[in-house]
Amino acid sequence: MTIDEVRQIILNILEDIAPDEDISSIDDNTKLRDQIDLDSMDFLDIVMELRKRFNIEVPEKDYEHLATLAGCISYLQPLLKDRLAAS
Amino acid sequence: MAYDAIIIGSGLSGLAAGIRLAMFNKKVCIVEKHTVLGGLNSFYVRKNRTFDVGLHAMTNFTPKGVRNSPLGKLLKQLRFSHDDFRLCQQHMSEIRFPEHVLRFTNDFEFFRQEVADQFPKEIDGFNKLVEKILSFDELNLNDNETLGSRPILESFIKDPVLIDMLNCPLMYYGNAREGDMDFYQFVIMFKSIFVEGFAKPVGGMHYILNLLEEKFKQLGGELRMGSGVTSINAEKGSVESVTLESGEQLAAESVISSMGYIETLNHCSPSLKETDECETGKVSFMESLCVVDREPRDLGYDKSIVFFSTQPRFDYKVPNEMINVSTGVLCCSNNFNYPEPMKEGLIRLTNLANFAQWDALPRKDYIQAKKNWRNQALESLFTFFPDFRDNVVFLDSFTPKTIKKYTGHINGAVYGSPEKIKNGKTPVKNLYICGTDQGFLGIIGATLSGISMANLHLLR
Numbered sequence: 001m002t003i004d005e006v007r008q009i010i011l012n013i014l015e016d017i018a019p020d021e022d023i024s025s026i027d028d029n030t031k032l033r034d035q036i037d038l039d040s041m042d043f044l045d046i047v048m049e050l051r052k053r054f055n056i057e058v059p060e061k062d063y064e065h066l067a068t069l070a071g072c073i074s075y076l077q078p079l080l081k082d083r084l085a086a087s
Numbered sequence: 088m089a090y091d092a093i094i095i096g097s098g099l100s101g102l103a104a105g106i107r108l109a110m111f112n113k114k115v116c117i118v119e120k121h122t123v124l125g126g127l128n129s130f131y132v133r134k135n136r137t138f139d140v141g142l143h144a145m146t147n148f149t150p151k152g153v154r155n156s157p158l159g160k161l162l163k164q165l166r167f168s169h170d171d172f173r174l175c176q177q178h179m180s181e182i183r184f185p186e187h188v189l190r191f192t193n194d195f196e197f198f199r200q201e202v203a204d205q206f207p208k209e210i211d212g213f214n215k216l217v218e219k220i221l222s223f224d225e226l227n228l229n230d231n232e233t234l235g236s237r238p239i240l241e242s243f244i245k246d247p248v249l250i251d252m253l254n255c256p257l258m259y260y261g262n263a264r265e266g267d268m269d270f271y272q273f274v275i276m277f278k279s280i281f282v283e284g285f286a287k288p289v290g291g292m293h294y295i296l297n298l299l300e301e302k303f304k305q306l307g308g309e310l311r312m313g314s315g316v317t318s319i320n321a322e323k324g325s326v327e328s329v330t331l332e333s334g335e336q337l338a339a340e341s342v343i344s345s346m347g348y349i350e351t352l353n354h355c356s357p358s359l360k361e362t363d364e365c366e367t368g369k370v371s372f373m374e375s376l377c378v379v380d381r382e383p384r385d386l387g388y389d390k391s392i393v394f395f396s397t398q399p400r401f402d403y404k405v406p407n408e409m410i411n412v413s414t415g416v417l418c419c420s421n422n423f424n425y426p427e428p429m430k431e432g433l434i435r436l437t438n439l440a441n442f443a444q445w446d447a448l449p450r451k452d453y454i455q456a457k458k459n460w461r462n463q464a465l466e467s468l469f470t471f472f473p474d475f476r477d478n479v480v481f482l483d484s485f486t487p488k489t490i491k492k493y494t495g496h497i498n499g500a501v502y503g504s505p506e507k508i509k510n511g512k513t514p515v516k517n518l519y520i521c522g523t524d525q526g527f528l529g530i531i532g533a534t535l536s537g538i539s540m541a542n543l544h545l546l547r
């Protein structure tokens with residue numbers, strides 16, 4: 001998967017988790033929780049969606065890497081790079 | 088073909104837990120004794136009219152865009168948009184006592200001003216109490232210390248009538264205990280009613296339950312109606328299966344039960360000694376639904392919800408008679424900001440009731456008693472409010488006996504046992520409870536309870 005595809009995957013997850021949010025204006029380098037009001041329950045949902053969709057386990061110590069969109073991309077891209085983007 | 092989880096009960100907590108588990112690909116089945124969804128918050132049809140059983144109003148209303156409130160969290164966790172719930176806010180509600188009236192809306196500052204106007208000497212204490220409430224962590228699942236709320240209220244407020252007036256709506260909408268209320272529960276209810284507020288969904292509970300059912304099924308969840316659980320089989324301290332009324336056994340890795348704590352333990356086989364040590368809930372209600380031939384406001388009923396006491400002091404306890412007619416809750420469904428007016432006027436009256444006395448009546452006397460006590464309740468109401476008897480086109484009532492029959496809750500106790508099990512654990516390792524006896528009450532509370540127990544015990 002390319003960086004753009006990984007980015008899109010994360011946006012898709014956010015869109016599912018927060019249906020009332022406008023995610024088109026998310027800035028890659030600002031903390032997600034400052035932009036769309038995510039709390040710890042929501043972070044858990046992101047982690048669980050990654051497990052469900054890609055079988056990726058994110059250990060609790062790595063949650064900090066998911067704080068920004070850019071952080072998510074650089075953490076997840078190596079784990080996803082050999083996969084094909086799902087249709 | 089074992090399930091990852093079986094959920095007992097298709098009330099709000101069970102449905103919510105089911106949605107969360109199905110969302111993350113758990114193989115999950117909800118088993119429900121009744122043939123209709125909803126449990127304590129269901130609906131029924133009489134003479135072509137659909138009535139909500141539980142819904143007066145949804146508490147905890149916060150507008151679209153507020154995401155850290157209980158409603159906001161619930162919507163996010165179940166992946167609904169605020170618009171999906173089609174919530175319409177209340178006009179105005181009130182607490183009416185012989186000497187004072189406190190009105191409130193979904194704007195807390197309005198209520199604060201009412202307290203200042205009605206109880207000028209108490210407003211400083213009230214404001215300090217509010218500060219304490221707002222900074223209190225009522226959702227801590229590990230905190231098992233219980234503080235009564237009356238001593239705390241008395242340390243801020245001198246006038247006992249104001250204390251009673253504050254307690255009145257909070258107790259009616261969420262106190263399992265007679266007399267006093269646990270302080271954390273007081274805080275939950277204060278925030279949900281005064282700080283946040285009331286709304287009703289277009290289409291009532293019927294609509295919300297359908298929404299939840301559809302989502303659960305879309306996610307692959309299985310729902311079995313008319314399938315009461317007769318036993319929860321836990322041989323060596325952990326559940327292996329449940330047996331249904333039909334005799335069928337369903338195997339499961341875990342079970343979440345919304346029947347109530349004692350009700351759940353009572354179904355365990357072999358039986359558990361812990362059952363004897365639990366306190367059962369006693370608080371229940373009789374409710375009368377009066378369909379009237381015009382808008383309630385044209386009959387002098389212009390408030391959304393009214394919590395009243397015809398006596399100067401309010402005592403929340405199981406009455407010695409069949410019902411207590413001197414205090415109650417009035418709900419006028421029409422007085423919410425619906426996009427279109429409802430087809431008919433509806434006034435509901437709720438009174439505290441005594442389960443044991445209702446349960447003891449033979450069928451013939453029971454029907455007659457319902458009529459008699461409804462008349463007495465209305466007569467008492469009309470000493471305080473305008474008479475609408477000439478405008479009634481349809482009347483129906485249900486009692487604690489009805490509630491017991493359809494939901495299985497011991498004593499028809501709407502808010503379950505006074506002792507809550509906040510972490511949802513039972514003596515059986517993979518058996519958890521959610522809903523009423525876990526401690527989050529009401530429509531929003533029960534739904535959040537299902538979500539948080541599924542998250543805590545099965546998804547982490």
Ligand SMILES: Cc1cc2nc3c(=O)[nH]c(=O)nc-3n(C[C@H](O)[C@H](O)[C@H](O)COP(=O)(O)OP(=O)(O)OC[C@H]3O[C@@H](n4cnc5c(N)ncnc54)[C@H](O)[C@@H]3O)c2cc1C
Binds near residue numbers: 124140315495
């Ligand atoms: C008259 C009344 C008015 C109310 N008004 C309001 C209001 O205005 N606002 C508000 O927020 N809340 C209100 N409530 C409270 C609210 O309805 C409840 O707090 C909430 O619905 C509880 O949901 P629950 O999932 O915990 O329990 P329940 O809804 O009781 O769910 C338990 C389910 O388990 C099922 N069950 C039991 N035993 C078995 C078995 N052996 N096998 C299979 N299934 C079983 C039951 O049939 C039931 O469906 C009201 C309640 C009543 C009764």
